Amino acid sequence: MTEESTQALLARVAGELGIATEVDVERFDNVVAMAEHAFAEFRDFPAFSSLGHTLTFGDLDELSSRFGAWLQHCTDLEPGDRIAVQMPNLIQYPVVTLGALRAGLVVVNTNPLYSEREIEHQFNDAGVKALVVQANVAQNAANVLPRTGVKYTVVTELADLHKPFKRFVINKVAKYIKKMVPPFDIPGAVTLNDALESGSRHRLEPVPQMRDSLAMLQYTGGTTGVAKGAMLSHGNLVANALQVHEVLDTHPIGDEPQTVVQPLPVYHIYAFMTALYSMVNGSHMVLVPNPRDLDSVVAAIRDYKPTMFCGLNTLFVALCNNETFRKLDFSSLKVTLSGGMALTHAAAERWEEVTGCPVAEGYGLTETSPVVSTNPGNRIVLGSIGVPVPNTLVRIEDDDGNILPVETAGELCVKGPQVMQGYWQRPDETAKVIDAEGYFRTGDIAKVREDGFLQIVDRKKDMIVVSGFNVYPNELEDVLYKHPDVLECAAVGIPDETTGEVIKMFVVSKSGKLTAEEVREFCRRSLTAYKVPKLVEFRGELPKTNVGKILRRELRDKP
Incomplete structure (x- = not known):
């Protein structure tokens, strides 16, 4: 079967499912225009909730306008400057993110759990000039800010946008009671509420932004593990929100505003896109600050009775093993979305058994804003990972770039309006993954099935x-190689029913006396908790190619 016939198969199946092969991805010129549509059409509707407090779309308009005006009139930041946002799922997040975009700034999402090393690299690589950080996680940022170009820091506490009492x-x-805020010192920092108060005395000036204007730097390891910023334009993000909206219309929810419980972190592109989707149809996004706190996830589902739930395999398993969750009323739940990691049959079947709602798995990458299918x-x-979203072409290639037929596995390549502009200040890396035709090489091995x-x-x-x-092995190994007693090391992923994979580190010790706990403790000093190896195995030597490259695949397949 030729590429043309494969594309015809995909188009035919999409038509049978009632999915348009193309939608008007230029309906909005930029993310700001999409938000302003929501402000006008759904002004009194609930927009975002967290910790028991809700902002309407009108509130979001007013507060983000104030923050944008503060950036424009109380700092010397200019359109195109980068601002890092480092916080969990709180209603402050959409306020500051939209405010920054309305002021013409470029948002750099930063994981609140990042170590000092990771924060410093990201801020310096992106050239971050401003930071909005939640107080609970401000300590690490405070320690590295003197070694970065950050000029302005805004600090927010958990409930800053709640009513005063x-x-x-x-x-x-x-x-003071839960001791959740470690001490930190950031000279010159302002509170979010002070910034909003100052911004209320100024007018937000509209900033012309085209579809190709840069909106976000979303950091990823790409294919090498060296953290680099995927340049996502306003056009990329708008297109993907509209692509997602088209496919969600195939679910039993219609085009009406939904109530969406989102426990996944909005600094991750998967959850971020669901927040943008809410701007298209006025959905209410319930943000859960800590998905590991299952009681808070269960409470959100109980209290808000969502029509849509966003999760991933790990969370589905944990919730279905929770007795309180299993006793909830799920009659309102119509859509469950899965992404971020592979969905197992067992987890999907158990979720549907408990909730009565099937799980729809999707696929995407940071570089594709993120949804591909x-x-x-x-x-x-x-x-399966479903069918391509509208305006998206996919093809399967072998190692030589030859296009493969249906039911033949090869590298999945993607072309569409959601594909990133490239990697920030890394044209050589960009050229490795985006070809002359605009196809992005995902690095994943896939096939187009006979059913499309x-x-x-x-x-x-x-x-x-x-x-x-x-998690990228290169990064973990680079950290561990700094240990004076490590001669060689290699990190691989081992299948795990709970987390999908766990990290196993193979180590050759110079002295033969190094312990597994010493390896993990050394890694904890420089890596986020989920990057710390769970398993450590010592060996006399590691398998290598003829030129001395360590064979990770052999370690993974024959541990």
């Missing part, structure tokens, strides 16, 4: 996925 109680309990609501095929659905077969790269987070 509730704000006082929640923030004081978090700080998803299972439509009217035909969910477990074990896509299926991931394997990963070409050595990336490890832990609970939906990408």
